[in-house]
Amino acid sequence: MFSKACEYGIRAMIYIGQQSADFGRRVGLKDIAAEIDSPEAFTAKVLQGLVRQQLVTSVKGPTGGFELTPEQLRTVTLKQIVVAIDGPDILQGCALGLPQCSAKQPCPMHFQFLPIRDQLNELLRTHTIGELAGKVHDGLAFLKR
Amino acid sequence: MFSKACEYGIRAMIYIGQQSADFGRRVGLKDIAAEIDSPEAFTAKVLQGLVRQQLVTSVKGPTGGFELTPEQLRTVTLKQIVVAIDGPDILQGCALGLPQCSAKQPCPMHFQFLPIRDQLNELLRTHTIGELAGKVHDGLAFLKR
DNA sequence: CAAATACCGGACAAAAATGTCCGGTAATAA
DNA sequence: TTATTACCGGACATTTTTGTCCGGTATTTG
Ligand code: FES
Ligand code: FES
Numbered sequence: 095m096f097s098k099a100c101e102y103g104i105r106a107m108i109y110i111g112q113q114s115a116d117f118g119r120r121v122g123l124k125d126i127a128a129e130i131d132s133p134e135a136f137t138a139k140v141l142q143g144l145v146r147q148q149l150v151t152s153v154k155g156p157t158g159g160f161e162l163t164p165e166q167l168r169t170v171t172l173k174q175i176v177v178a179i180d181g182p183d184i185l186q187g188c189a190l191g192l193p194q195c196s197a198k199q200p201c202p203m204h205f206q207f208l209p210i211r212d213q214l215n216e217l218l219r220t221h222t223i224g225e226l227a228g229k230v231h232d233g234l235a236f237l238k239r
Numbered sequence: 240m241f242s243k244a245c246e247y248g249i250r251a252m253i254y255i256g257q258q259s260a261d262f263g264r265r266v267g268l269k270d271i272a273a274e275i276d277s278p279e280a281f282t283a284k285v286l287q288g289l290v291r292q293q294l295v296t297s298v299k300g301p302t303g304g305f306e307l308t309p310e311q312l313r314t315v316t317l318k319q320i321v322v323a324i325d326g327p328d329i330l331q332g333c334a335l336g337l338p339q340c341s342a343k344q345p346c347p348m349h350f351q352f353l354p355i356r357d358q359l360n361e362l363l364r365t366h367t368i369g370e371l372a373g374k375v376h377d378g379l380a381f382l383k384r
Numbered sequence: 385c386a387a388a389t390a391c392c393g394g395a396c397a398a399a400a401a402t403g404t405c406c407g408g409t410a411a412t413a414a
Numbered sequence: 415t416t417a418t419t420a421c422c423g424g425a426c427a428t429t430t431t432t433g434t435c436c437g438g439t440a441t442t443t444g
Contacts, residue, residue, distance in 0.1 A: 267391090287391080297391060299390055300388090301389045301390075303391065
């Protein structure tokens, strides 16, 4: 479904968001990698990209780390993260790999697949990091194991 | 979503099925690759695997090629093909890559993601190759362009 | 039987994804 | 100011996926 990079990116964002929302605390790479069970250096690469796209904020030096501003917590969606890392293909590409997904020249799965893909779009579009971080805070969801 | 191998595999199977159902005609690799716009040698590899799993039948020598028996047309589903090529992960794996998808230890997307994944399961489980080949026959669906 | 055909199987090659390392830079704190 | 901290950026390494090649084998036709 998603690439490893994307999985790590989402999990990292939710963890950063949870720490920012609950404690106003910045988190370092080592901390993140440990809490979401991901390779540290690779996760760094993924987060660097998200910082460039301003989906997350980073601060260098002692007491530095990653954080999500209240605005980012409220506005950054799963869709933005997925598109930033994996590109828009999963949101609009053909299930069977045809170069164009269209109702004019549909693949045999098109009309059955479309509603499913649309629901995925809706899921990604309507869920913010702040919302998902809340579940982790409440002990209703987990980021590893 | 699916790997390239899986996309080629499904498209090839539908084309083979359409030719078997409509004309009782075996099709060769060159023909298949041209009709579904896929790399010939790579498609061969994918089909070899499906032959081993008896999802499609192959015959060597002149007049040989690939075909689907009436039974295969009726019973082989998208799910069987996807699992044979990509494995069961897309049908049961966690959206965020947790080693186990479970409601006991759910990731933050679990309860929203589950119904979508279930619908995909249902789509793959309930559609046979014969059924999809029929759409191509009727000009309602296409395997390239 | 002999020749031609077409899938089979394994080795090989290229590209992409995943993962690591290390020096550079900016920020903090003593 | 100086030392320390922690992200940044690029190069490098490994693994997986994608794709190619070629001789072998089975089958058909003459
Ligand atoms: S054309 Fe294949 S999903 Fe739309
Ligand atoms: S635990 Fe992640 S989808 Fe079920």
